[in-house]
Amino acid sequence: MKISIDKKLFTKYPKFTLGFILAKNIENTNLESTKHLLNEIEILTKSVFNRNNIKSHLLISPYKVMQAEFKGSKHFHTSVERLLKKTLSKKSIQTNNSTINIIKYISLKNIIPYGIDDYHKIKKELIFNLATGKEKFSTLKKIKKGAIYYKDAKSTIATKLDYNKKSRTQVKNHTVSALIHFDALPPITKPKLNAILKETKQLLEATTNCTAQIFILDKTKKQVKL
Numbered sequence: 001m002k003i004s005i006d007k008k009l010f011t012k013y014p015k016f017t018l019g020f021i022l023a024k025n026i027e028n029t030n031l032e033s034t035k036h037l038l039n040e041i042e043i044l045t046k047s048v049f050n051r052n053n054i055k056s057h058l059l060i061s062p063y064k065v066m067q068a069e070f071k072g073s074k075h076f077h078t079s080v081e082r083l084l085k086k087t088l089s090k091k092s093i094q095t096n097n098s099t100i101n102i103i104k105y106i107s108l109k110n111i112i113p114y115g116i117d118d119y120h121k122i123k124k125e126l127i128f129n130l131a132t133g134k135e136k137f138s139t140l141k142k143i144k145k146g147a148i149y150y151k152d153a154k155s156t157i158a159t160k161l162d163y164n165k166k167s168r169t170q171v172k173n174h175t176v177s178a179l180i181h182f183d184a185l186p187p188i189t190k191p192k193l194n195a196i197l198k199e200t201k202q203l204l205e206a207t208t209n210c211t212a213q214i215f216i217l218d219k220t221k222k223q224v225k226l
Contacts, residue, residue: 045088194214
């Protein structure tokens with residue numbers, strides 16, 4: 001499989017960076033330990049955030065600026081903002097999937113947006129690009145101009161920061177291989193992103209018995225073959 005970022009994306013967001021983890025041979029084990037870990041970060045999140053300071057947070061505001069063209073939208077624009085909103089609403093974000101629990105933990109701990117897909121459900125390639133406004137998310141819905149989205153050889157999978165996702169590549173309890181990615185903008189630097197990836201890799205290997213590899217794509221390295 002080839003994963004790439006179209007160069008057009010960098011004309012608008014030159015410092016945008018994607019960090020990836022490919023986890024294979026996943027076992028949905030140690031579920032209670034991952035729920036405990038997620039519970040701890042939920043408690044910490046509630047002590048730091050409230051509904052009024054989410055978008056002004058140092059690590060959230062870059063994505064708010066990035067999505068300025070979506071003024072008037074009532075929902076949050078990134079996966080981590082949705083996690084924050086749900087946590088502050090006192091709704092549990094815990095799942096019965098160890099991999100997803102770990103990714104949510106990392107996302108909240110570092111305030112970084114994420115995506116996760118079943119690796120075996122991705123068709124041939126994965127391309128991240130900037131929407132022109134003509135691309136379709138579904139039969140009746142187009143992707144808003146300026147939104148980052150990604151697709152495979154079959155169709156669009158998700159819009160990134162204005163976050164909508166199809167169920168086709170959804171990770172489930174029987175998923176054995178997952179492709180995880182984190183979206184980074186300053187002040188999250190490449191070394192910081194690399195540290196996040198390494199911590200995630202260690203937690204996944206310890207809790208799901210998987211084997212994982214990490215890699216980063218940015219303006220200097222736009223594609224990788226797996």
